[in-house]
Amino acid sequence: MKHVVIIGNGIAGITAARHIRKNSDFNITVISAESEYFWSRTALMYIYMGHMKYEHTKPYEDWFWKKNRINLVHDYVKAIDTSSKKLLFDQNKPLSYDILILATGAQPNKFGWPGQDLKGVSGMVSLQDLKKIEDHTKNINRGVIIGGGLIGIELAEMLNSRNIPVSFLVRESQFWDNVLPQQEASMISRHIKQHHIDLRLKTELKEILSDDHGYVRAVVTGDGVEIPCQFVGLTAGVHPNIKLVKESTIETNRGILVNEFLETNIPDIYAIGDCAEHKHPPPGRAPVEQVWYTGRIMGETVAQTVSGNKTAYQPGPWFNSAKFFDIEYQTYGRVWNKLKENEAEFYWEHESEQLAMHFVFDKVSKTFLGINSFGIRLRHEFFDQWLKNSVSIDHVLKHLKEANFDPEFFKSYEEDIISAYKADYPDSKVSIKRKKVLGIF
Amino acid sequence: MSALQKTGMSIFITASVMLISVLFLNQYQLTEQAFMSAVSSDSELKMIARDLAPMKDKTYSFNVNFNKDIEHYLQSSNKEVKSRFSLTNKDINNVLTQFSEQGIKYSTEKISGALDGSEEGKFKVQKLKDYTSWMEGREYSDLASLEEHLKNTKNNINANVINEKGYGDHKIKALKLALTRQSSFGPITENTLLWLLLTIGLGVVGALMYILPKLGLLPGIKNDHIFHSPNSGRGWIGYMVGFLLIGFYVILYWFPEYMTSWMILVDPISLVLNGNEASQWFFYGFLYTLAIGVMGIRMIIKYRHSKYQMIRTYSVIFFQVAFAFLIPEILIRLNKPSMDLKNIWPLNYTFFFDYNIENLTQTGSIGLGMLMWGIILTLIGVPIITYFYGKRWYCSWVCGCGGLAETLGDPYRQLSDKSLKAWKIERWMIHSVLVFVVVMTFGTLYTYFTGSSEIIGISTYDFRSVYGFVIGAAFAGVVGVGFYPFMGSRVWCRFGCPLAAYLGIVQRFKSRFRITTNGAQCISCGNCSTYCEMGIDVRSYAQKGQNIVRASCVGCGVCSSVCPRGVLKLENKDPKGRFGEAILIGNEGVKMKT
Numbered sequence A: 001m002k003h004v005v006i007i008g009n010g011i012a013g014i015t016a017a018r019h020i021r022k023n024s025d026f027n028i029t030v031i032s033a034e035s036e037y038f039w040s041r042t043a044l045m046y047i048y049m050g051h052m053k054y055e056h057t058k059p060y061e062d063w064f065w066k067k068n069r070i071n072l073v074h075d076y077v078k079a080i081d082t083s084s085k086k087l088l089f090d091q092n093k094p095l096s097y098d099i100l101i102l103a104t105g106a107q108p109n110k111f112g113w114p115g116q117d118l119k120g121v122s123g124m125v126s127l128q129d130l131k132k133i134e135d136h137t138k139n140i141n142r143g144v145i146i147g148g149g150l151i152g153i154e155l156a157e158m159l160n161s162r163n164i165p166v167s168f169l170v171r172e173s174q175f176w177d178n179v180l181p182q183q184e185a186s187m188i189s190r191h192i193k194q195h196h197i198d199l200r201l202k203t204e205l206k207e208i209l210s211d212d213h214g215y216v217r218a219v220v221t222g223d224g225v226e227i228p229c230q231f232v233g234l235t236a237g238v239h240p241n242i243k244l245v246k247e248s249t250i251e252t253n254r255g256i257l258v259n260e261f262l263e264t265n266i267p268d269i270y271a272i273g274d275c276a277e278h279k280h281p282p283p284g285r286a287p288v289e290q291v292w293y294t295g296r297i298m299g300e301t302v303a304q305t306v307s308g309n310k311t312a313y314q315p316g317p318w319f320n321s322a323k324f325f326d327i328e329y330q331t332y333g334r335v336w337n338k339l340k341e342n343e344a345e346f347y348w349e350h351e352s353e354q355l356a357m358h359f360v361f362d363k364v365s366k367t368f369l370g371i372n373s374f375g376i377r378l379r380h381e382f383f384d385q386w387l388k389n390s391v392s393i394d395h396v397l398k399h400l401k402e403a404n405f406d407p408e409f410f411k412s413y414e415e416d417i418i419s420a421y422k423a424d425y426p427d428s429k430v431s432i433k434r435k436k437v438l439g440i441f
Numbered sequence B: 001m002s003a004l005q006k007t008g009m010s011i012f013i014t015a016s017v018m019l020i021s022v023l024f025l026n027q028y029q030l031t032e033q034a035f036m037s038a039v040s041s042d043s044e045l046k047m048i049a050r051d052l053a054p055m056k057d058k059t060y061s062f063n064v065n066f067n068k069d070i071e072h073y074l075q076s077s078n079k080e081v082k083s084r085f086s087l088t089n090k091d092i093n094n095v096l097t098q099f100s101e102q103g104i105k106y107s108t109e110k111i112s113g114a115l116d117g118s119e120e121g122k123f124k125v126q127k128l129k130d131y132t133s134w135m136e137g138r139e140y141s142d143l144a145s146l147e148e149h150l151k152n153t154k155n156n157i158n159a160n161v162i163n164e165k166g167y168g169d170h171k172i173k174a175l176k177l178a179l180t181r182q183s184s185f186g187p188i189t190e191n192t193l194l195w196l197l198l199t200i201g202l203g204v205v206g207a208l209m210y211i212l213p214k215l216g217l218l219p220g221i222k223n224d225h226i227f228h229s230p231n232s233g234r235g236w237i238g239y240m241v242g243f244l245l246i247g248f249y250v251i252l253y254w255f256p257e258y259m260t261s262w263m264i265l266v267d268p269i270s271l272v273l274n275g276n277e278a279s280q281w282f283f284y285g286f287l288y289t290l291a292i293g294v295m296g297i298r299m300i301i302k303y304r305h306s307k308y309q310m311i312r313t314y315s316v317i318f319f320q321v322a323f324a325f326l327i328p329e330i331l332i333r334l335n336k337p338s339m340d341l342k343n344i345w346p347l348n349y350t351f352f353f354d355y356n357i358e359n360l361t362q363t364g365s366i367g368l369g370m371l372m373w374g375i376i377l378t379l380i381g382v383p384i385i386t387y388f389y390g391k392r393w394y395c396s397w398v399c400g401c402g403g404l405a406e407t408l409g410d411p412y413r414q415l416s417d418k419s420l421k422a423w424k425i426e427r428w429m430i431h432s433v434l435v436f437v438v439v440m441t442f443g444t445l446y447t448y449f450t451g452s453s454e455i456i457g458i459s460t461y462d463f464r465s466v467y468g469f470v471i472g473a474a475f476a477g478v479v480g481v482g483f484y485p486f487m488g489s490r491v492w493c494r495f496g497c498p499l500a501a502y503l504g505i506v507q508r509f510k511s512r513f514r515i516t517t518n519g520a521q522c523i524s525c526g527n528c529s530t531y532c533e534m535g536i537d538v539r540s541y542a543q544k545g546q547n548i549v550r551a552s553c554v555g556c557g558v559c560s561s562v563c564p565r566g567v568l569k570l571e572n573k574d575p576k577g578r579f580g581e582a583i584l585i586g587n588e589g590v591k592m593k594t
C-alpha cells in the first residue's frame, strides 16, 4: 500500500487528503507544525474579535480524521530527503513516503524594513501570529498597519473591535487600488474612514523604532512622519512558503514550480495551494494565486492524479469574495483596476447606501467579461455559466434579477442599474421581468 | 459602552434587583376579608376559617412563614380527619360480624347496621356501600375471603379520605396561593403603580437606554466579543442569568404562592385588560411580552442592515402582543373562551383535553369556531403553509417560544451544540416527545368519547399529568428558557417541541423551502454554524456546495446574515432539485462529487 504524505494541513493539503481517501485505499498522513487539526485560516480575524473561538473554525469534528483513516502528525518538517524519500522532523522519527504533496502555504512579506523583527511587530497568517497579535495589543494606545490588502483591512477591523486606534499605511492612492478600479477603491476608502480608521494613503513605511526593551515605540513613514504606536501589523502581502524545499533538489522560483499536473521536477512530489507556482498557468491566470478556492481546486486535482486518474489543473472562470468592514464584495470574471484596451465598463453606485456594481465587457463584441459587486450578493452559478458561454452584457443585465442572491425582502436595485446602464448606453434594449407575489404567483 | 449605556445598564440592574426585592416587601395577615375573597364556597369557608383560626389576624413579615403555617394547620387538620374518617380493622371486623361464618352472600344492606350513626360512622358506611356495590349478591365461601376483599376496599377508601374530607395536595396548593394573595398588605398593595414603575417600568427604560444608542453604530454584523463576554460566552453572568431564569420558572410553575407580590404589581394592568386580578400567568405573560418587545427592538437595531431580520422580528413582536397577550385577555373581558389563536396543537397540548373541548363547545359559535380553527390549523394549515415556506413561517415568525428565542435568546444563540452526536440525540428526543403527545391526545380523546379512563391499564389522566409536568413545565419552561445561557436559545425548540417535530417532518420531506449555497464561495469560516441556534452544522453543507434541507431549520436566516461571503440564501423554490447533488463550482478539470 502506497504511503501518501502531505505537508501542510490547510485547505489545499486537507482537500487533497480527503479526496485521495475517497478515491483510493492509500495510507495518508498529513503533517502540520501549526495546529493539530485543520482550521480555517480565513476565520482568524473572527477569533480575535470574539465572534468565534478557535474550536468553531475547525471545519470537521476531531473524530473525522480517524474515521477516515487520515493520520495527523503535529510536527515541523526540517528537511526532505528526496533520494531516499524520507522526511526529517523536529521531534518525530523520520518518515518515509511514496508520494509527497507539498502544501506549505504562504508567509507574510517583509521587505527588510529596519525594525521589522522588533517585539510587537507581527504578520497575520498563522495561529502563532494570532497569539502574538493578541499578546501585543493589550492595553495599547495605537496600532499601525502596513499594507492595504485584504489581510490589512481585516487587521484594522480587528483592532477597531477592541477600540484600539489604528493608523493604516497604504502605499496606493486609494485602498487596494492595485486590484480595484478607482471608483470602488475610493468607496471602500471612505468606508474605512467612517469606521474612524486613520487611513493614510500614498504612505509607505520607512522604519520601525524601538524602545529600550526591544519593543516597538513608533513607526516612521516615507515622508518622515513619526507615528507613536505599540503594535505594528505587517500585511503587505504574502509569499509562498518555500523555506523547507529551498535546501532540497526541488525546483523553486517565487514558489515551488509545478507543471499543469501540479508535479514538481522530482517524480512523486507535487505542490499545491499557496506555496505553488505554475510554470504554465492556465490562460489569463497568474502563476501564483493565493486564495482559498485555488488551494481547494488544486487539492481536488492532485488527488485525482495521485489516485491514478491523471488530471490537469484547470480552474474555471475567476471568482473571489471578501468583506471590507460592513461591505461584502463578490467578483466573477475579471475586473482589472484599469480597463484594458479592448474593454468597456459600466459602473453603478447607490447614492447613499454603500452599494456598487462594476461591469466590464468587450468594447466591440459586448461580451461580458467580469463584474465587481459591493453590498449585493450574486449567484456564482449564473455568472460561471455566463462567463463560460461568453454571453453579452445585455444578457447579463436582463437576467440580473434572477442572478441576485440577496436574502428575501431586500430591496432590489436591478431597475435602477438597468436604467443607469441605458443612460450610458442608449442603444441597448434591456428590460426586466416582474417579480412574483409572495414568491408563488 | 457609552456613559448613557452604562447608566442604562445600571438602571436595568437596579430595577431587576428591586423587582426581586418586591417579593419581600409586603406583609401577610389573614383577615376575615382575606378569607372571604380567597374562598368562594360557604361550607369550605367555614371549615378553613376553623382550621386556620390560630393564624387569624396574625401578622407575618415573610411569605415563607405564612405558608409554612398554612401548611402546618391544614396538615394537622388532615391528621385529625384521617383518624376520624379512616376505616379501621375494627370497623371491618364489625362489618364481618354481620355475616354468617359460611356460605356468605354479600349485601350492602348489612353494612348499615355495622357502624354507629355518628358523622364518621355515616361517612364510612356510605363509602363502603359505594365501593362495594359491585359485590352485591356475590358469594363467598368463608369469612376470610370476604375479609380480604374488604381490607383492600378499606385501603382504597382510606387513600381518598383526605381528598374528600380534608385538604388534598392540589387544594392546599390552591389555598396557599389564594390566601397569600388576599392576605398580602403593605407598600406594594398601597403604592402598586409606583412600584410597577420602579421595577418593570424602570427596567424597560434602563434596557432601552442601553439598546437605543446602538443606533449610532454603523449598520452591519455586530458579533464583536460575543465569546469574550461573560454573558454570551457562557461566563459567570450567563450562569447567573440562567440560574435566575430557572428559579423564576420553578416558582412560577410550582410555588406561585411566593410570587403574589408580583401579581399584585400588575393588577392595575390586568384590571384594565380583562377586569380581573392578575394571576401568576398574567404576570408571566406580561413580562414575556415585554421581553419580546424590548429585546425585539434590540434585534431590529442589531440587524437593521437586513430587512429579512427586521420584518421577521416585527412579526414575532406582533404575534406575541396581539395574539398571545391582548386578544386572550380581551376575550376574557368579553366573557368568551380565551385562546391564543396561533398556539397550535401539539405545542398547545391541552387543546384536545376534555375541559377545553367542553369549554369551547359550550360557548356557542365563537367557541365552536375556535375549535374548528385549531383543528384546521393543525391538520391543514401546518402542512400547506409549511409546504410553501418551510417551518419558519411558524417557528421564527409567529410562535411565542420562537419569538422569545429570537429576541431574548439572541445573545445566546451561538451556544448550541453543533456536533453530530447532539444531532442524533435531538432526533431521538424530539420525535419521542411527538409520539408521547400523540398517544396522550388520543388517550384523552378516547376517554372523552367513551368515558373510559384507562387504555391497556394505563390511566389517561396519569399520561396527561406526566406530560404536563415533564414536558409542559419542566422542559418547555425551566429547561427551555432557563438553559438559554448554557445551551443556546432553542433548547426546547430543538429537543422538545412536538410541533417543531411535526413541522420538521413536513419541511424535510415535502416543502419548497431550502437554504441554497452560492456556488463555491464558501471559505469554511464557520460563522454560519456558530450562529445557528438550532445547532445545524451549516458549514458542512456550504463547503460542499450542498443545499441545506434539515427538519430542524427554523429559517431564522441568521446563518445567511452572518456569512461574510454571501454564501447562503433561504429560498422557496420548485421542490425538484432540492436534494440536488453537492456541487462546487470552479473546477473544470474534475467533475466533483463531494
Ligand SMILES: Cc1cc2nc3c(=O)[nH]c(=O)nc-3n(C[C@H](O)[C@H](O)[C@H](O)COP(=O)(O)OP(=O)(O)OC[C@H]3O[C@@H](n4cnc5c(N)ncnc54)[C@H](O)[C@@H]3O)c2cc1C
Binding pocket: A007, A008, A009, A010, A011, A012, A013, A014, A031, A032, A033, A034, A035, A041, A042, A043, A044, A045, A075, A076, A077, A078, A103, A104, A105, A106, A124, A125, A126, A151, A154, A241, A244, A272, A273, A274, A275, A290, A291, A292, A293, A295, A321, A322, B523
Ligand atoms: C487572515 C487571512 C484571511 C484570508 N482570507 C481569505 C479569504 O477570505 N478568501 C480567500 O480566498 N482566501 C483568503 N486567505 C488566503 C487563504 O487562506 C489561503 O490561500 C489558503 O489558506 C492557503 O491554503 P494552503 O493549504 O495552501 O496553505 P495554508 O493554509 O497556509 O497551510 C499550510 C500549512 O503548512 C504548514 N507547514 C508549512 N511548512 C511546514 C513544515 N515544514 N512542517 C510542517 N508544517 C508546515 C503551515 O504551518 C500551515 O499550517 C486568507 C489568508 C489569511 C492569512
Ligand code: SF4
Binding pocket: B521, B522, B523, B524, B525, B526, B527, B528, B529, B538, B539, B542, B543, B562, B563, B564, B565, B566, B567, B568
Ligand atoms: S459563514 Fe459563509 S463562508 Fe463561512 S462557513 Fe458558513 S457558508 Fe461558508
Ligand code: SF4
Binding pocket: B515, B528, B531, B532, B533, B534, B535, B536, B538, B548, B552, B553, B554, B555, B556, B557, B558, B559, B560
Ligand atoms: S440553518 Fe440558518 S436559518 Fe436554519 S436555523 Fe440555522 S441559522 Fe437559522
